[in-house]
Amino acid sequence: MPPESALDHVPVSVTPHEQFERYLRSRGRRNTVQRRVVLDYVFREHDHFDVDRLIEKLPRRGQPKYVSRPTIYRTLAEFVDAGLLRKFELAGRTVYELNYGYPEHDHLYCQGCQRLIEFQSDALLALRDEVAARHRFRVTGHRLMITGLCAACQSGSRRRPRRQQQS
Amino acid sequence: MPPESALDHVPVSVTPHEQFERYLRSRGRRNTVQRRVVLDYVFREHDHFDVDRLIEKLPRRGQPKYVSRPTIYRTLAEFVDAGLLRKFELAGRTVYELNYGYPEHDHLYCQGCQRLIEFQSDALLALRDEVAARHRFRVTGHRLMITGLCAACQSGSRRRPRRQQQS
DNA sequence: TTGCGTGCAAAAGGTTTGCATAAAT
DNA sequence: ATTTATGCAAACCTTTTGCACGCAA
Numbered sequence: 226m227p228p229e230s231a232l233d234h235v236p237v238s239v240t241p242h243e244q245f246e247r248y249l250r251s252r253g254r255r256n257t258v259q260r261r262v263v264l265d266y267v268f269r270e271h272d273h274f275d276v277d278r279l280i281e282k283l284p285r286r287g288q289p290k291y292v293s294r295p296t297i298y299r300t301l302a303e304f305v306d307a308g309l310l311r312k313f314e315l316a317g318r319t320v321y322e323l324n325y326g327y328p329e330h331d332h333l334y335c336q337g338c339q340r341l342i343e344f345q346s347d348a349l350l351a352l353r354d355e356v357a358a359r360h361r362f363r364v365t366g367h368r369l370m371i372t373g374l375c376a377a378c379q380s381g382s383r384r385r386p387r388r389q390q391q392s
Numbered sequence: 393m394p395p396e397s398a399l400d401h402v403p404v405s406v407t408p409h410e411q412f413e414r415y416l417r418s419r420g421r422r423n424t425v426q427r428r429v430v431l432d433y434v435f436r437e438h439d440h441f442d443v444d445r446l447i448e449k450l451p452r453r454g455q456p457k458y459v460s461r462p463t464i465y466r467t468l469a470e471f472v473d474a475g476l477l478r479k480f481e482l483a484g485r486t487v488y489e490l491n492y493g494y495p496e497h498d499h500l501y502c503q504g505c506q507r508l509i510e511f512q513s514d515a516l517l518a519l520r521d522e523v524a525a526r527h528r529f530r531v532t533g534h535r536l537m538i539t540g541l542c543a544a545c546q547s548g549s550r551r552r553p554r555r556q557q558q559s
Numbered sequence: 560t561t562g563c564g565t566g567c568a569a570a571a572g573g574t575t576t577g578c579a580t581a582a583a584t
Numbered sequence: 585a586t587t588t589a590t591g592c593a594a595a596c597c598t599t600t601t602g603c604a605c606g607c608a609a
Contacts, residue, residue, distance in 0.1 A: 255583050255588060276573085286591095293591045298574060314481040319573080333529050344523050352519060353538055356511050361543035362500050369536045371520055376528035422563060422608050443598080453566095460566045465599060486598085 241268050241309055241325050248307035259292045263300045267310070273322045273341055276301070313368060315341070331369040337378025408435050408476055408492050415474035426459045430467045434477070440489045440508055443468070480535060482508075498536040504545030 245264055249256055266283055267274075276297060283297070284290045292300070301321060304310040311324040315334065320341075331349065333342040349369065357364045412431055416423055433450055434441075443464060450464070451457045459467075468488060471477040478491040482501065487508075498516065500509040516536065524531045 253584095253588090257583070257589060259590070291591095295575075295592085296590055299589085314484075317481075333524065333527055335529070336532065342527060342529070344527065346519065346523060348519055349516075349523075352513065352515055353536075356513060357500065357538060357540065360500055360509060360511065361546075362502075362509070362538070362540050363546055364538055364540040365503065366540070367536065367538040369520075369534065371524060371529070371531055371534040373524065373529050373531040373533070379528075379530055420563090424564065424608070426565070458566095462567085462600075463565060466564085 244325070245304070245307055245309060248303075258290070259296050260300055260303070262290045262292055263297060264304070264309075267301075267304065267321075268323070268325070271323065273320050275318050275320050279321075315370070331371075333371045333373070333375070335375035335378055336372055337374050340375060342375065411492070412471070412474055412476060415470075425457070426463050427467055427470070429457045429459055430464060431471070431476075434468075434471065434488075435490070435492070438490065440487050442485050442487050446488075482537070498538075500538045500540070500542070502542035502545055503539055504541050507542060509542065 242261070242264060245260070246256055249260075262283070263279075266279065270279075270282070276294075279301075280294065280297060283292055286293075301310065301312075305312050305321075309323070309325045310321045312319060312321050314320070316339070328345055329350075330343045330345045333344060334340075335342070353367050354364060356362075409428070409431060412427070413423055416427075429450070430446075433446060437446075437449070443461075446468075447461065447464065450459055453460075468477065468479075472479050472488075476490070476492045477488045479486060479488050481487070483506070495512055496517075497510045497512045500511060501507075502509070520534050521531060523529075
């Protein structure tokens with residue numbers, strides 16, 4: 226009966242499309258075909274991705290729902306701004322991950338197979354806030370990356386190592 | 393990851409130059425004027441820096457101890473490899489920090505003034521190792537960046553914000 | 560003397576931007 | 585009818601590389 230009241234606290238049942246449309250409307254921006262297409266593909270993939278991997282899965286130039294590279298960059302930036310995606314650097318590449326309906330988490334990065342393993346730790350959040358308080362710092366977020374070798378890669382079976390990068 | 397691990401008992405009194413010379417000799421590489429010049433300037437600065445800020449302080453083209461940009465990149469990579477520097481990404485820029493005789497630490501990053509504040513936490517190391525153990529992950533290192541606003545920037549006086557960047 | 564290291568120029572890689580056109584409101 | 589968004593091409597920025605010469609060992 227009171228559907229409007231749900232707008233105050235965004236319910237978990239709101240889809241990414243709905244949230245993004247609200248974002249667009251609140252700024253007087255337009256809901257275009259391209260934005261919908263990119264959103265579809267991004268949320269079809271429940272994993273981390275970079276721009277090239279996303280483009281591989283999108284329609285190519287000439288095909289029906291083609292979206293150009295500049296527009297993809299512009300659109301991903303909007304998703305980040307809208308809180309749908311999070312963006313970070315990993316081994317010299319820009320990586321995006323879903324931030325929609327996902328709990329806050331951090332990563333273990335395996336240098337053998339370049340895989341990311343997610344973990345969640347309340348103790349880390351507590352520690353973060355404690356450190357921040359000690360410095361009278363107001364936290365807006367954090368990023369922890371633990372690097373090393375995953376269980377599989379420790380047992381000699383290092384699998385499909387992609388290109389080696391710095392840092 | 394203390395730099396001492398390479399040799400048996402490296403006294404704290406060993407200078408960066410000495411450590412770098414050992415590194416070079418151990419690989420049959422040469423101790424050139426350029427490498428010494430860059431090392432001098434890097435260790436004159438006890439703070440974080442990026443390549444452009446370093447180049448600003450180095451002799452310019454035509455002057456006595458000029459070092460070309462490619463050589464600076466090559467040399468910084470060697471310093472990282474030698475354990476003298478650590479490298480990471482921050483707001484889309486590559487940042488280096490001294491790793492010589494410094495305790496392992498992490499950072500608070502103020503989005504107001506773009507400053508980095510260092511902190512050290514044994515609890516974080518314990519937490520890191522515990523998380524890793526839970527995933528049977530062998531840790532080689534980690535990086536934690538806490539973002540937000542420092543005390544000064546919270547009190548309205550946001551100072552000299554440099555160029556705004558992504559992530 | 561040997562061959563590693565350097566500077567130069569150019570390439571590479573990823574991302575952004577100017578602009579005319581297309582499309583959403 | 586407006587005005588934002590798109591696609592194209594090109595610019596941009598940072599980092600890397602090919603190569604001939606110079607210099608450390």
